[in-house]
Amino acid sequence: MFKNKLLLLMAGACLGLPLEATTILNTYPDGPTAYTNAFVLEAQTFTAPADTVLSSFQFQMFAALGQTVQLEVFLWSAGGPVGSSLFTSASMARINATQDFLVSNINLSLTQGDLYGAVIDSGGYYSFNAAFNTNRNSYTGGNMWLVDQGSTTWNTYQTDNLLFQATFVATPNSPAPEPGAFLLMGAGLTTLALLRRRRSRLYS
Numbered sequence: 001m002f003k004n005k006l007l008l009l010m011a012g013a014c015l016g017l018p019l020e021a022t023t024i025l026n027t028y029p030d031g032p033t034a035y036t037n038a039f040v041l042e043a044q045t046f047t048a049p050a051d052t053v054l055s056s057f058q059f060q061m062f063a064a065l066g067q068t069v070q071l072e073v074f075l076w077s078a079g080g081p082v083g084s085s086l087f088t089s090a091s092m093a094r095i096n097a098t099q100d101f102l103v104s105n106i107n108l109s110l111t112q113g114d115l116y117g118a119v120i121d122s123g124g125y126y127s128f129n130a131a132f133n134t135n136r137n138s139y140t141g142g143n144m145w146l147v148d149q150g151s152t153t154w155n156t157y158q159t160d161n162l163l164f165q166a167t168f169v170a171t172p173n174s175p176a177p178e179p180g181a182f183l184l185m186g187a188g189l190t191t192l193a194l195l196r197r198r199r200s201r202l203y204s
Contacts, residue, residue, distance in 0.1 A: 022051060022055070023050065023051040023167075023168040024166070025046060025141070025164070025166045026138060026164075027133055027162070027164055028138075028163060028164075030136075030137045030161065030163075031133035031134075031163050032131035032133060032163045033133050033134040033135070034131075034132060035061075035062040035129060036128070036132060037126075037128050038126055038148065039129065039146040039148060039149065040122070040124055040125075040147050040149055041120070041122075041154075042120040042129060042132075042144065042145070042146055042147075043076075043080075043081075043118060043144070043145040043146075043162075044145075044162040044164050045116065045117045045142030045143060046116055046118065046166060047116075047141035047142060048110035048113060048116060048168075049168055050170075051168040051169050051170045052109060052110045052111065052168065052170070053107065053108065053109050053169045053170065053171060054073065054106050054110060054116075054168055055104070055105075055106060055167045055169045057071060057103050057165070057166050057167075058101065058102040058103070058164060058165040059100070059101055059118075059131070059162060060099065060100050060163045061098070061099050061101060061129060062098055062128035062129060062131070063096050063097050063099070063128075064094040064096075064125060064129070065094065065096035066094075067094045067122060067123070067125045068091045068092060068122070068123055069091070069092050069094055069101060069120060069121065069122050069123075070088065070090070070092065070120075070121045071087075071089040071101070071118060071120060072087065072088045072089070072119040072121060073085065073087040073108060073117070073119070075114065075117075076116050076117040077115075079154065080117075080153075080154030086116075087106055087108045091123075107172050109172060115142065118162075118164065126149040130162055130163070131162065131163035132144055132160050132161065132162050133163060135159070135160070138161070142161070143159070143160060143161060144157040144160040144161055145157065
């Protein structure tokens with residue numbers, strides 16, 4: 001039994017599969033209550049958990065055919081974002097329907113306990129945009145922030161959260177496995193097969 005588990009762990013490591021527990025922050029069960037309107041930027045702050053690598057971030061946007069949206073992650077202070085973006089996603093097209101956007105493979109290492117902000121940038125579009133909840137039932141480690149049309153000042157909404165799901169892992173994702181990794185995995189599986197055959201002969 002132990003040998004089986006060990007070889008499975010070896011195989012997962014060789015293939016770059018996640019072997020560690022994850023932390024998921026999820027406010028989807030709370031809403032959405034509404035969608036932002038007349039704001040050019042939306043953000044959700046969050047406190048980096050013990051699993052400090054941000055792996056993915058999902059959020060919901062209102063219908064806006066022909067518009068685009070982008071996700072950025074910043075270190076956050078009492079007045080808003082600090083410094084330059086730590087992560088910027090590719091631009092994503094919006095459609096003529098409410099839509100969930102999942103930004104995966106972020107692989108951003110954060111500092112446990114520090115405050116960060118996930119910024120939703122609609123490129124200046126300020127009609128109905130991001131889904132939010134008028135409560136913080138599912139998450140209290142951060143809250144919604146908004147920038148009004150025609151302004152550059154961030155305003156905090158301490159009783160609200162954006163509709164979001166963030167997934168964190170303990171360590172960054174491994175790069176694509178080298179050919180040698182597959183050879184190692186194959187050798188391990190071959191060894192397991194030989195051990196099983198030898199044991200079956202001993203007890204036959």
